[in-house]
Structure formats: structure tokens, C-alpha cells
Amino acid sequence: MVTVELPVVASRTSPASAQEFIDGLVDLYGFLTGSNREMTAARLALFVEASHDDELRALLAEGRSRLLTTLRSQFVALGAPDPDLATQLLAVCFEGLFLHDIAGHDDIDARSVLDAIVRASLR
Known part of the structure; x- marks a missing residue:
């Protein structure tokens, strides 16, 4: 999924x-939610499965971390006062x-x- x-x-958030x-x-x-909808639906199913599978949870966390690092760098570049919080808000919102x-x-x-999330995060 991450690959x-x-x-x-990265191409849509620079x-x-x-x-x-x-x-x-x-x-x-x-x-x-369009052309990649099946993979997004599979990710949601994996989130539920990971609630009782430590190995799967670790794999999902690694992939999520890689995606969040990319998003965080954009908040940093735009001058967000708290890029970590901004990134978490955006991730939770997307999910x-x-x-x-x-x-x-x-x-x-x-x-x-x-x-609303981006503008509030950049104040």
C-alpha cells in the first residue's frame, strides 16, 4: 500500500x-476514494484486524509513519506552529x-x- x-x-502535497x-x-x-478506493477500503479492514494482531499493527504503523513524515514536512514548509499536531489532525481527519x-x-x-484543518493548523 505504501509503495x-x-x-x-508526495506528488500532491508539495x-x-x-x-x-x-x-x-x-x-x-x-x-x-476514487481509483484507489479498493485499497483504501482494504486499509480500513486491516485497521480493524490490527486491533488484535501485533505484527499487523506494527506493519501498519510503519507505513502510516512514512506517509505522515511526508505530510509533516509540508506543514513545516508552510510554517505551522505545531507541525506534529497538524499532521495528526490531518491523519485522523482523512481516516x-x-x-x-x-x-x-x-x-x-x-x-x-x-x-478548515489546514488553515487552523497554520494560524
Whole structure:
């Protein structure tokens, strides 16, 4: 999963401005819930499975860490006062959005949510 997704994450999250970062995140979200939807759904299933499988949990944590490092560097580049917190907020938000989208819950405007997180994180 990480091998497929890390280049996509990096290519869509190399912004020169907050707006470019938001646009890249929205595009990334569209990829992860569009053409890469099956893999995203599989990741959600693995999250549940990892709750009682230490080896799987460690593998998922390693992959997540690699993706978060890439996102964190963007918050640093944009001057976020707390890039670690900003990265965690974004990661948790993405995971929640995935769950809602893939499980067919509420139709959430991902752009508005991602915009709010990025802008609040850069204040």
C-alpha cells in the first residue's frame, strides 16, 4: 500500500501556499476514494484486524509513519506552529473521511473539512 501511495502523496502535497496544499489534499482524497478506493477500503479492514494482531499493527504503523513524515514536512514548509499536531489532525481527519465515504455514511464535503484543518493548523 505504501509503495503505491507514497509517491502519490508526495506528488500532491508539495505546496507553495496553503491553498495549493489544500488543493493537493483534496486531489489526494479524490484519488484515495476514487481509483484507489479498493485499497483504501482494504486499509480500513486491516485497521480493524490490527486491533488484535501485533505484527499487523506494527506493519501498519510503519507505513502510516512514512506517509505522515511526508505530510509533516509540508506543514513545516508552510510554517505551522505545531507541525506534529497538524499532521495528526490531518491523519485522523482523512481516516474519518475514508470511513464515512466508504461505509456510505453522510455525504461530507471533504474540501471544507480539509480547508478548515489546514488553515487552523497554520494560524
